[in-house]
Amino acid sequence: MALTFSEVEASVLAVAGEDEPRAVTILGSTGSIGCNTVDLLAREPGRWRVEALTGNRNVSLLAEQARLLKPRFVAIADESCFAALREALEGTGIEVAAGRAAVIEAACRPADWVMAAIVGAAGLEPTLAAARRGAVVALANKECLVCAGELMMAEMNAHGATLLPVDSEHSAIFQVFDFSQAEKVERIVLTASGGPFRQSSLTEMARMTPSQAVAHPNWEMGAKISIDSATMMNKGLELIEAHHIFAVPEEKIDILVHPQSVIHSMVSYVDGSVLAQLGTPDMRTPIAYALGWPQRMTAPSPRLDLAAIASLTFEQPDPERFPALRLARQALRAGGAVPTLLNAANEVAVQSFLAGEIGFLDIARTVEETLSAVANTSLTSIEDVLDRDRAGREAAVRIVAGLSGR
Ligand code: NAD
Numbered sequence: 310m311a312l313t314f315s316e317v318e319a320s321v322l323a324v325a326g327e328d329e330p331r332a333v334t335i336l337g338s339t340g341s342i343g344c345n346t347v348d349l350l351a352r353e354p355g356r357w358r359v360e361a362l363t364g365n366r367n368v369s370l371l372a373e374q375a376r377l378l379k380p381r382f383v384a385i386a387d388e389s390c391f392a393a394l395r396e397a398l399e400g401t402g403i404e405v406a407a408g409r410a411a412v413i414e415a416a417c418r419p420a421d422w423v424m425a426a427i428v429g430a431a432g433l434e435p436t437l438a439a440a441r442r443g444a445v446v447a448l449a450n451k452e453c454l455v456c457a458g459e460l461m462m463a464e465m466n467a468h469g470a471t472l473l474p475v476d477s478e479h480s481a482i483f484q485v486f487d488f489s490q491a492e493k494v495e496r497i498v499l500t501a502s503g504g505p506f507r508q509s510s511l512t513e514m515a516r517m518t519p520s521q522a523v524a525h526p527n528w529e530m531g532a533k534i535s536i537d538s539a540t541m542m543n544k545g546l547e548l549i550e551a552h553h554i555f556a557v558p559e560e561k562i563d564i565l566v567h568p569q570s571v572i573h574s575m576v577s578y579v580d581g582s583v584l585a586q587l588g589t590p591d592m593r594t595p596i597a598y599a600l601g602w603p604q605r606m607t608a609p610s611p612r613l614d615l616a617a618i619a620s621l622t623f624e625q626p627d628p629e630r631f632p633a634l635r636l637a638r639q640a641l642r643a644g645g646a647v648p649t650l651l652n653a654a655n656e657v658a659v660q661s662f663l664a665g666e667i668g669f670l671d672i673a674r675t676v677e678e679t680l681s682a683v684a685n686t687s688l689t690s691i692e693d694v695l696d697r698d699r700a701g702r703e704a705a706v707r708i709v710a711g712l713s714g715r
C-alpha cells in the first residue's frame with residue numbers, strides 16, 4: 310500500500326525536526342534546472358548534505374559545483390571525461406565515477422530527496438532507480454513520464470516513493486489540487502506561453518533557425534525544452550505528464566495560451582471554483598516548493614508585480630501551426646508504446662533541427678511519420694520501454710535522413 314501524502318509529510322517533518330541536514334542528490338546538476346537547484350542549496354548550506362551530483366560532459370562546471378557543495382559522489386555520464394574530472398577533484402576526497410552505470414549508482418545512493426533533472430529518456434533509468442528505493446523524487450525530467458508513465462507511477466507506488474513535480478505547470482497544479490477529493494476536480498488547465506513563434510505564420514516558421522527557436526520570450530531553459538516550447542511539443546509532453554501525475558483523463562486537460570507566464574496552471578472544481586498558482590517565471594520557485602516540501606522555503610525569485618504587468622491575456626492554441634499538440638493527444642489516447650515513440654522521435658528530430666539537418670516544421674513531421682511507421686505494442690516492463698525507445702529513434706533517424714536529403 311502506498312503512503313498518502315499526509316503520511317509522507319508527517320515522516321518528512323519528523324526527519325526535518327531532528328536538525329539533521331537533509332541528504333540530497335541532483336541528477337543533471339549541470340543543466341538549467343540543475344544549476345537553479347545548486348543555487349538554492351548553496352544559499353542555505355547547513356540545511357543539506359549533498360550525496361551525489363551528476364553531469365553528462367561539462368567537467369569544469371561539475372567540478373566547480375562539487376567543490377562548492379562537497380558531495381560524497383560525483384558521476385559523469387560520458388566516460389571520456391573521467392580522467393579530467395578525477396584530476397579536477399583530486400585531493401577533495403570526493404569519489405568520482407563515469408558512465409551510464411555510474412549515473413544510476415548516484416541515484417541509488419542514500420539521499421532522502423533526489424532532483425531528477427536529466428533531459429530526455431536518458432533520465433529514465435536513474436529516475437527509476439531513485440523511485441525504487443522509495444526516495445522523494447523532485448521530477449523535472451518529464452520525458453521519463455512520457456515514455457514510461459504507467460510503469461514509473463506503479464514503481465513509485467510499489468516502493469513508497471513520493472513524486473513532487475518540478476515542471477512549473479505541474480507544481481502549480483500540485484499546489485492547488487485537492488487530493489482528498491480528487492473526484493471533485495472537473496478539469497485541469499495547463500497554461501502555455503505559446504513560445505517564440507506564437508504570432509509567426511507557417512511560412513515564417515518554416516524558415517526559423519535554431520538560434521531563433523531557442524530564444525524563449527519568458528523562460529531561460531536548456532536547448533531541448535526551448536525547442537519543445539517553440540513547437541509546443543513541450544505542452545504536449547506536459548499533457549501526458551499531467552495525466553500520469555494527477556490521474557486525470559486526456560479529455561479533461563485543457564491547454565490555454567497565456568503569453569505572460571504568470572498563471573502557471575489551474576484546476577477547476579465541480580462547484581465552478583478555479584484555483585490557480587501565480588508567480589514570476591523563475592524555476593527556483595517550483596524547485597524551492599519541492600525542496601522545502603512539505604514546508605515552504607525562501608526562494609530569491611523576483612516578486613510578482615501585477616500592477617506593473619497590468620493585464621493577463623489568454624488565447625486558444627492554433628492546431629494548424631502547432632500540430633505537436635494533436636500528436637501528443639493522439640499518443641496519450643492510443644496508449645501503449647505510442648507516447649514512447651512520440652518522445653523518442655521528438656528527441657531525434659529536435660537534435661537534427663539543432664544540428665541544422667532539418668527545418669523547424671520537420672520536427673512535428675518527423676514525429677508524425679514515426680508514429681505511422683512503427684506499430685503500437687503494449688509495454689509490460691522497462692525493457693519494453695527501452696526497446697520501443699530504440700525503435701522510435703531508429704525510425705526517426707531514417708525519416709530525418711529522407712527529409713534532410715531533399
Ligand atoms: P539541460 O539541457 O540544461 O540539462 C540537462 C542535464 O542532463 C545536464 O546536467 C546534462 O549534463 C544532463 N544530461 C544530458 N544528457 C545526459 C545523458 N545522456 N546522461 C546523463 N546526463 C545527461 O536541460 P534542462 O533545461 O535543465 O531540463 C532538464 C529537464 O527538466 C528536462 O526534462 C526538461 O524538460 C525539464 N524542465 C526544464 C525546465 C527549465 O526551465 N529548464 C522547466 C521544466 C521542466
Ligand code: MG
Nearest residue numbers: 476477478547
Ligand atoms: Mg513546464
